[in-house]
Amino acid sequence: xxxxxxxxxxxxxxxxxxxxxxxxxxxxxxxxxxxxxxxxxxxxxxxxxxxxxxxxxxxxxxxxxxxxxxxxxxxxxxxxxxxxxxxxxxxxxxxxxxxxxxxxxxxxxxxxxxxxxxxxxxxxxxxxxxxxxxxxxxxxxxxxxxxxxxxxxxxxxxxxxxxxxxxxxxxxxxxxxxxxxxxxxxxxxxxxxxxxxxxxxxxxxxxxxxxxxxxxxxxxxxxxxxxxxxxxxxxxxx
Numbered sequence: 009x010x011x012x013x014x015x016x017x018x019x020x021x022x023x024x025x026x027x028x029x030x031x032x033x034x035x036x037x038x039x040x041x042x043x044x045x046x047x048x049x050x051x052x053x054x055x056x057x058x059x060x061x062x063x064x065x066x067x068x069x070x071x072x073x074x075x076x077x078x079x080x081x082x083x084x085x086x087x088x089x090x091x092x093x094x095x096x097x098x099x100x101x102x103x104x105x106x107x108x109x110x111x112x113x114x115x116x117x118x119x120x121x122x123x124x125x126x127x128x129x130x131x132x133x134x135x136x137x138x139x140x141x142x143x144x145x146x147x148x149x150x151x152x153x154x155x156x157x158x159x160x161x162x163x164x165x166x167x168x169x170x171x172x173x174x175x176x177x178x179x180x181x182x183x184x185x186x187x188x189x190x191x192x193x194x195x196x197x198x199x200x201x202x203x204x205x206x207x208x209x210x211x212x213x214x215x216x217x218x219x220x221x222x223x224x225x226x227x228x229x230x231x232x233x234x235x236x237x238x239x240x241x242x243x244x245x246x
Contacts, residue, residue, distance in 0.1 A: 010053055010176045017055060017169070020095045025063030028055045028169070031129035032179055040124055044117070046107075046170070053174040056125040058132070058156070059088075059164045064224040067091060072239055082232070083239055085110050088166045095169065102174075108167040122165035123154045130182030132156040132163070140194050153201040153210065157185035161201075161211030162219045187214050 010030045017028040034050035046054075059067075071087045085108065092106045111119040127134035136152035137143060156163050188194050193213060200210035211219070220228070227238060 009174055010179050013053060013171060013174065014055070016099055017057075017095065020098050021057065021091065024067035024091060025060050025065070026067070026091070026166070027058040027060055027131065027163075029058075029126070029129040029131040029182075030055050030176075030179065031125065031181070032176060033170075035128040035181055036125055039128065040121055044121055046120070048170065048172060049175060051175045051177040051179075052170065052172060053176045053179070054125075054168050054170040056122065056129045056131055056168050057092075057166045058126065059166050060159060061162050061218045061220050061224070064221065064227070082110070083235065092167070092169065103172050105170045105172060106167060107170070109165055111167075120168055122167065123152065125168050126154050126165050127184050128181070130184045132165070133184040133186055133188070135188060135194055135197055137198070140198070141191050142195075144195060150198050150202050153197065155188055155197065155213060157187045157214075158217045159219075160214050160216040161208070162216055 014028060014030055021028060031054055032050065033046050033048045033052040033054055036054070037045045037050070048054075068084065068087050071090060072083060088108060092108070096104050096106070107120045109118070109120070109122045113119055123132075123134045126132040132154040134152055134154050137145070137150050153161065154165065155161055188197055197210055197213045200207075200213070204210070208225075227235060230238060
């Protein structure tokens with residue numbers, strides 16, 4: 009059942025530069041605090057959705073050109089919402105619930121921890137302080153970051169798609185590739201991400217197959233409120 013759903017999602021989203029990987033709800037709930045649990049039966053099927061470097065050209069730019077939206081809140085978020093809605097439309101015979109990476113609970117906590125979802129689905133390894141054997145930071149808080157075995161840090165996790173009516177008790181869990189293999193590299197990764205994230209060097213912690221285009225780099229390097237000018241759009245909050 010999971011293989012069929014993955015094939016369907018890949019048919020919808022794969023040509024647009026997205027990657028979809030399956031997981032079971034209990035894999036996710038088992039490694040997070042109860043307050044973040046997704047309220048579905050343990051063996052419910054879900055998919056984490058990543059955007060690869062090609063998404064910008066294959067999905068985002070066509071979306072902006074075709075929609076001609078005069079006012080948007082966040083162009084990338086609007087783009088992902090649109091393509092997730094297309095999935096629901098194309099698979100209208102199935103119940104699909106989408107949770108986006110930017111959605112918040114009333115207490116302002118995220119509705120889904122997308123990096124954890126990517127890790128349990130085997131899509132990307134979520135490197136955290138606990139992955140470092142010789143912790144050089146003591147009690148200092150260090151945020152974790154996902155690294156993709158093919159794209160390094162040149163990707164994003166856009167959300168999860170849940171199939172509430174599909175149970176997959178026999179789905180086997182695929183472990184993420186531990187591609188940042190040494191303690192030294194893991195320390196380097198977390199320090200680059202936490203202290204120098206704006207120079208993007210953490211994204212190249214491993215050799216990668218593909219990076220963002222120069223145009224895409226420029227877009228994401230531009231402060232959010234100025235990105236609308238690059239696209240010829242008017243901000244909904246201006």
